Amino acid sequence: MTVGDVDLVALAQTGDAGALGVLLSRHEAGMRAVAVSLLGFGPDAEDAVQDAMVTALRRVGEVRDPAAVGPWLRTIVRNNARMTLRAPRPVPVAEPEWFAQPATNSPTPEEALDSGALRDWVWHAIGELSEPDRLVTLLRYFSDASSYEQIAAVCGVPVGTVRSRLSHARRALAGGLRTAATSSHADVGAAADARWREGVDMIATAMRGDFDQVIHDTWWPDAQMVVPGGPRGGRDFAIRGMTSDLQAGVRQRLRNVVASGDVLIWETDLISPPDDPEHCPPAALWVQMLRAGRVRQLTLFHPVPARL
Template sequence: MTVGDAELVTLAQAGDAGALGVLLTRHEAGMRAVAVSLLGYGPDAEDAVQDAMVTALRRVGEIRDSAAVGPWLRTVVRNNARMTLRAPRPTPVADPGWFAHPATEPTPEESLDSGALRDWVWHAIGELSEPDRLVTMLRYFSDASSYDQIAAVCGVPVGTVRSRLSHARRALAGGLRAAATSTHADVRAAGDARWREGVDMIATAMRGDFDHVVHDTWWPDAQMVVPGGPRGGRELAVRGMTSDLHAGVRQRLRTVVSSGDVLIWETDLLSPPDNPDHCPPAALWLQVLREGRVRQLTLFHPVPARL
């Protein structure tokens, strides 16, 4: 007996990744037809479909008319395609709400936490290769979410970003198509620990003791990279933080996202009152770890995507 869409949506909303996989497989042809009708055959159409599948992971809980999931998925694809057609440059084309983090809206992690698919999602992201995982986390869980900003952070061409994202989305969608229903470890505790760790480290840095943070948590040969700027070792990081503190700049941790050996902090930069334009409003700390210690930090100042 074939299970209907309504029952599959109910199961997916209860956290059954396999049920969501069946839904996506069932409606994939219709989703692709919409994308091709607007974008033609090619990578843009495939991106629109794959982004819709990733969006479904987060937003399946928002579906009210469970029998109309097919039209809902096709609408997501149609919106993605239209945004691609309108975009003057590569920008996020999935769900804008996943990228914007206004104070009155839930963060991406909070949105995932509201659904039982959270653990499956983070397990699946953790199974990606480090390059694919890195670009996926930046695109879906950071302010540096446009293709050109991801390329700047990672130091690779935009085409490489597109390729890695496409590979990652295929892996995530493929996992769903395979009806991956096994249970995975609860990621909330690990996420909470990373958040507390980040808060403590930023607080220590704001007291003028960032050198202690670097000494305790960075490898001696760790590298710091500023896209379009300097590159150096631990002393560059300490010198930069010390200079900011002397100038009256303060930082406040806003977001922490981690998976495997990739850790992302996003901080608000607070310029001194007498020089409100001293620094950009935010910073992204992309930390690549080895055995739990930082082996490379890329410091980037995101520009919010214009959708």
């Protein structure tokens, strides 16, 4: 017996990735028709559909009228397509407002994901991506460095490569949903809490002037620090940079931690000294690539705030 949309939505909202996969397969043709009608045949239309599938992963819990899930999915595609048409230059297909950087008092992407029924499946699927695809996915959907240009700067690759990697990641996530099994996946909550506490402790240690201890405990001896568009160096280079900031009166406060496999991202607020309020940018992104749990490369980037 064919299961109806109402029952599939109910199952998806309880964490059944397979049910959501069936829903997306059932409505994929209609979603693609909307994209093609607005964007024509080509990669932009395919991106709009794939983005809608990734959005559905994280927003299915918001569906209030399960019988209208088809129009809901097509609306997400339509919003993506319209944002693409309004873009003044080549940019990634824009996500609906839910995927945009949060406004004040709005839930962060991490908080919204944590409240979603498919959280564990999503993080399992992201963990199955290749490291390059996983990195651009985490930056795009879970950090302030979310524009193609900023992701390209962090990764040290052309914008076209970022677009290709994100497209590949979305296809993998959408394809995984189409064939998703109903088996459970590990609860990521405990691991996320541990990463957060670890980051808080390390930043606190650094702010006390003991960044060299953090480096010694968590970095490989041959680890590299990279500043996009600037210098690079080893552990001594990183220690000198932090020491210089501390001596200038700069402080950092951990705001966000995102981790999957050997990719660990910290987002910090930079607090300039009172007598020099413009001393440093307002935020920093620490992109840490790990090997056996220790840092093999840190890319330090200052994201540009999104324009309102």
